[in-house]
Amino acid sequence: MPQSSGSSPGRGSDHGSTGPTGRSGPLPVRQATSEAISIPPARTPPDDHPEDYPPEPPPPPVDRCDLGPISAPSAQQLWATDDLADLARSSALFTQEPLGPEGPIRSEGPIRSGWSPSGPYPSCAVPSTHPAALTLTMFGGSDRRQFHRYAGAAMMTAILAEGQIMEVSDVLAASPIQLALERADDMLGDLLDAHEATPPAHIFAQTARLRRGLERLGRRSMPAGDARRRDVLTGRVAVLGADAAFKLGDIETARSLTTLGFQAGGLAGEGPLLGSAREVAAVNEFYAGRPDEALRLARDGLTHVGDGPVRARLICQVARALAALGDVRSAAQALDQAYDLADLIPPDQWGRPGPSFENFNPVEVSYNATTALCLLGRPQAAQEHAELALPKLDAMNAPGFRSVIRLDLALALARQGRLELERVCDLATKAIEISWGRTVASVSGRADQLLAATRPHSEVREVRELALLVREWQRSAAGQRPGPGAVTAPGLAV
Numbered sequence: 001m002p003q004s005s006g007s008s009p010g011r012g013s014d015h016g017s018t019g020p021t022g023r024s025g026p027l028p029v030r031q032a033t034s035e036a037i038s039i040p041p042a043r044t045p046p047d048d049h050p051e052d053y054p055p056e057p058p059p060p061p062v063d064r065c066d067l068g069p070i071s072a073p074s075a076q077q078l079w080a081t082d083d084l085a086d087l088a089r090s091s092a093l094f095t096q097e098p099l100g101p102e103g104p105i106r107s108e109g110p111i112r113s114g115w116s117p118s119g120p121y122p123s124c125a126v127p128s129t130h131p132a133a134l135t136l137t138m139f140g141g142s143d144r145r146q147f148h149r150y151a152g153a154a155m156m157t158a159i160l161a162e163g164q165i166m167e168v169s170d171v172l173a174a175s176p177i178q179l180a181l182e183r184a185d186d187m188l189g190d191l192l193d194a195h196e197a198t199p200p201a202h203i204f205a206q207t208a209r210l211r212r213g214l215e216r217l218g219r220r221s222m223p224a225g226d227a228r229r230r231d232v233l234t235g236r237v238a239v240l241g242a243d244a245a246f247k248l249g250d251i252e253t254a255r256s257l258t259t260l261g262f263q264a265g266g267l268a269g270e271g272p273l274l275g276s277a278r279e280v281a282a283v284n285e286f287y288a289g290r291p292d293e294a295l296r297l298a299r300d301g302l303t304h305v306g307d308g309p310v311r312a313r314l315i316c317q318v319a320r321a322l323a324a325l326g327d328v329r330s331a332a333q334a335l336d337q338a339y340d341l342a343d344l345i346p347p348d349q350w351g352r353p354g355p356s357f358e359n360f361n362p363v364e365v366s367y368n369a370t371t372a373l374c375l376l377g378r379p380q381a382a383q384e385h386a387e388l389a390l391p392k393l394d395a396m397n398a399p400g401f402r403s404v405i406r407l408d409l410a411l412a413l414a415r416q417g418r419l420e421l422e423r424v425c426d427l428a429t430k431a432i433e434i435s436w437g438r439t440v441a442s443v444s445g446r447a448d449q450l451l452a453a454t455r456p457h458s459e460v461r462e463v464r465e466l467a468l469l470v471r472e473w474q475r476s477a478a479g480q481r482p483g484p485g486a487v488t489a490p491g492l493a494v
Contacts, residue, residue, distance in 0.1 A: 354400075
């Protein structure tokens, strides 16, 4: 596979990817030196007012007749992958009188709000955001034939929206240019929102489908402005796919996709895309055990961007790479610079941690600082930054970040000796529980390093229980593959 205009990719959270094509290897931990070097203190930006950003409330439970209470995201996923069984159920709803709490709603009057998808019979209803559900509340029943006509159209829309009949490329190809670009932009936004809380195999499959659709759209003639927008979308989708491939442990595919994203950024003259491609590439190389290449890529990315979110991301990667190379002074200076940049980013550009082309959450600075200081053999300083980051990360839907920062701390403490074993096991157990159901290769590699560090103390019951938990979590990755209808990229068994 081609190398990313230098080499590289993937971003997110993890260490030493142990994927099918990547060679993992723990980055060496540097011993703290006696040299007087000022490590920047952990700090929050001046606009950070925790009371203004309450934790995200948990999604309300949803019920299904045969499965009992499940989460709302799970309900949506079941609708997307249940082999049309539930869609068949919704078609039964359309061909019968809609049910209300007191029996069928007759066609003499409009459909009232007494019945809704989340109402008295939620277990047999479509999700409330599903097109089929919207139809039941939008149209009255005064004209029975009109109702069934709209119901049939909604049924087809539901099927197409879930990708069961038409491929993404077919949907885009069948749409006017500007509408197709709008749809692609919306799809990318949905993937970015779901990325950090979804198994990476699913994200990789969906980016592959969307990328194919954009490539097919590129065969059509279009104005220069639309062509540039298509190039930017193609590059962003490739970079997000690279991040997912990195999380799956496929270093080579991630390198290829970051190269594609970088080339698309060059065609469009889009500096933030060029910088983002380099940032994901740098993360990939960092966890592949090549901090020198990660440093080169991150510094190259800085030449393409001005001040702003992408520059802050790249500076964080510079700091981590320098820490892995043992350059304490330069790493500390880079962390200080990253904190300064984060202070300048307005709250409306913070977003959630994880891949983004326009946002950067300041908590990512303290997150990366924790990793850097652990690598430099300074666990006490790392803990200071982690204590700043943990409450903020725990209030967000970012399981990868929440797990990795705990594993980083646990690994640093484990290398201090037996006295910290209880806290090490507590941190690591919590990290695995947070990421249960979403096994990421780089997080898995970090967990392997922790098990190796605690193996000399295997006579301790908590250490043995932790090893069993980690192995069970790693085995569960086999069940996190895309459904039968998902489309994967050639050459990568997902």
